[in-house]
Each structure stands twice: as structure tokens, then as C-alpha cells.
Amino acid sequence: GSGIFMSPASILVYANSVGASLCIWAGCGVLATFGAMSYIELGLMIKKSGAEYQYLKAAYGDVAAYLLAWTSIIVTKPSSFAIIAVGFAQYVTTPFYPGCLPPATVQKCAAAFCILLITLINCFSVKLSNFVQIFFTAAKLLIIAAIIVGGFVMLGQGHTENLTNAFEGSATSFSAIAVAFYSGLWSYDGWNQLNFVTEELDNPVRNFPLTIMIGIPMVTVFYILVNIAYFTVMTPSEIIASSAVAITFGDRVFGPASFIVPVAVACSTFGAANGSAFTASRLTYAAGRNGHMLKLFSFISVERLTPSPALIFNSFIALLMIIPDASNFSTLVDYFTFASWIFYGATFLSVLVLRYRRPDWERPYRVFLPIPAICFIASLYLIVAPIIESPQLAYLYAAIFIVAGLIFYFPLIYFKKVPPFMGSETYSFQQIFRVLKAANKCTVF
Secondary structure, X not given: OOHHHOOHHXXXXXXXXXXXXXXXXXXXXXXXXXXXXXXXXXXXHOOOOOOHHHHHHHHHOHHHHHHHHHHHHHHHHHHHHHHHHHXXXXXXXXXXXXXXXXXXXXXXXXXXXXXXXXHHHHHHOHHHHHHHXXXXXXXXXXXXXXXXXXXXXXXXXOOOHHHOOOOOOOOOOXXXXXXXXXXXXXXXXXXXXXXXXXXXXXXXXXXXXXXHHHHHHHHHHHHHXXXXXXXXXXXXXXXXXXXOHHHHHHHHHOHHHHHHHHHHHHHHHHHHHHHHHHHHHXXXXXXXXXXXXXXXXXXXXXXXXXXXXXXXXXXXXXXXHXXXXXXXXXXXXXXXXXXXXXXXXXXXXXXXXXXXXXXXXXXXXXXXXXXXXXXXXXXXXXXXXXXXXXXXXXXXXXXXXHHHXXXXXXXXXXXXXXXXXXXXXXXXXXXXXXXXXXXXXXOOO
């Protein structure tokens, strides 16, 4: 994803040392790998798109699934989309304002352009969206390889001063370490993305584990090497002060060819945003199909066979999120990660719950049970540590927002007291967007 170009400064702020920062990057990679291994069992046992939504529904019932859908569709998924779009905007606009920060209005316009273009692509064609993902992933890997090679060249020239006494001044606060993990884990966010499109995978029993076990460890190694490369040419204080760390690296290492860096990073963030939009729409679609969101969200385009209402709604929320302050990246990441890991923890626990309650369900892949247990304990730490050591109203607001979903659940879903006008409104939107309800087994999109 795009986090390797955006999160190093946020992690350093809380880690307080080069060594601690690299350890956090490695620890986040291990946790992401363990989490994905736990999700492989769930994804191959419950072969439905929607990831955590489907697993919480199976393990705990409709209320837990609805609260996950409520929080993810209204906050966490759009905020992830918005954060990545903000990263795209930072790297696209920074080269035009050398020596200073780009105006906030310019960044917001660039982020909005990114969101709207990706929405258009995903509404138009799944094949086009898939091509975009492959193309921009290739661009992402090329710039990562270039940064790593550049870092090794600098190391060979003796630029190791920032890597000596690497652990001096390292953070010891449980809260600081947890918040640093927030930024790192956001960079790895995507380890669960395959679970959102389970119904659309070819040969999932083979490809699901293969993709996870090759992809995430490889990403972990790349992330650590890229950070080492950063430290060969920049001090920790320079990384923290840089609004676009990869551009600063490129200016110092690549010379006249440094213009490639912002282009490649913009490609990387655009591809990551495309993947975020693609999977978020599948969660919204699954919730609509199960009656936990508007019925309209379970409809697909007649001509394009894409879940366009779900895509448009998620993108609309993301656009609203970039309006207040598109530059406050670290705050967005903290709130997004705190809310997400509440449900990640519940999902890890569901592996154990379903092993006990549904031992007869077919499991083509069985994860070693201590792995989801470790992930669950790590989730508790990430949720509780910041609250105990540094209480903030924002965490309380996040918890209140999650529970507030029950205000809508009981009258609209449990008691089915849907306002009469909703039927006519749904029909009107059907005509506007030219969409119809998909069959329960439909996997064409």
C-alpha cells in the first residue's frame, strides 16, 4: 500500500529512535501475517464476500455484524479511502511547491479528484479496475526497488551514521508504542482485503493461502529495507519534518532523475486507493444484501454488473472526510486504526468460537490456534494501552459511535419499521443509476 511513503514520520514521532522504528515495522508485519493466516481459515470456511461482516455474523449473530457494517461503511472504510487519497494529493502537489507545504485547498482538490476518478473506474468496469490495480502495483514495486537499491548504494558509500546507536532514546511508554503500531499497521492494512472478495476469487482453496503466505512476508521485508534506505540519507528529525519522505530521499539520491519518485509514489497511492474502494464496496453490498444497510446497496448496474450504488455511497463519505483538514494524516490514522482493531480482535476470537460452536463445518485450511489467540491479545493491547496511558475523548467518541448504531438497528432492522417513503426512493434511485437486485449467488462483479 501507500503507507511506506506516508507513515515513517508518524512511527518515528512515537518510537523516538531508529531501532525502535524498524522493530515496529517488523512487528507490524508479523502481526499482519498472523492475522491473515487466521482469516484464511475463516475465508475458506465461510465463502462469502464481506470479510469480518460475514465472520462476526456467523460467530456472534446479527447485532455484531450490523455494528461492524455500521462502523466500517460510515467511518473506517471511507476514512481509509480518504487517507490514501490525501497521500496521493501530498505527493502530486509537493513537487509544485518546493521548499514549502502545498496549500490545503490544492491538496483537497487533488484528493477529491483521486476519489472521483477511482469511483468512475470501478463503476465502469471490474476488468478496468483490475487492470488499474495491476499496472499501479507494478509501478509501486519499481519505485520500492529503486529506493532499496539507492539505499544499499548509500550504505556501501559509508552513510551509516543514522544507523549507529539505533536504540538510543527509544520509547518505553505502552501508549506511545501502541500509537506507533497504529501507523505501522495502517501501512500493512490490506492483509484482509482478499476476504472482502471471496466470492470472486478463482480457486480460493489454492490461491488464498498462496497469496497471503508469499505476499505479506515479502511486503514486510520490502518495508524494512525501504526504511533502512531512508535512514541512510535522512536523520530522524528530517524524516519527521518531511511531508513527503520519498521525495526528499529521491532529491538526495537520484539527482536529475528524482522527478520519477513523486510520479511513482502517486501511482502507488492511486493503486492503493483503488483497492480500498473496490473492497469497501463489496462490504457495503454484502450488508445491503443481508438487510443491514439500505436495500439499494445490494443492487448492481444493469449494463456494467458493478455495485455502483455501494461505490458511490462510500466515495461520497470519503469526500466529506477530506473537507475538514486534509493534512492531519496521523490523527485520521489513529482513529481509523483504533476503531478497526476493535472488530479485528472480535474476528480473531471468532476463529476460536467457531472451532468450538461449529466443529462440523468444512475447513480446507486450519490455522494453528495459538496464532489467532496471539492476534486477539495484541488487539486488546492496541485498544486498551492508549486509553489507559493517555486517555482522549476521541477514543470515547469512537466507542460511542459504534454503540450508537443500535439506535438505527432496532427500529429499522430488528422491528422492520422502515419509513413508507423508502420504497419509492429506492425505485427512483434504481431508475437514476440503472441498477437491479443481484441474485444471491451472483459473483459476476
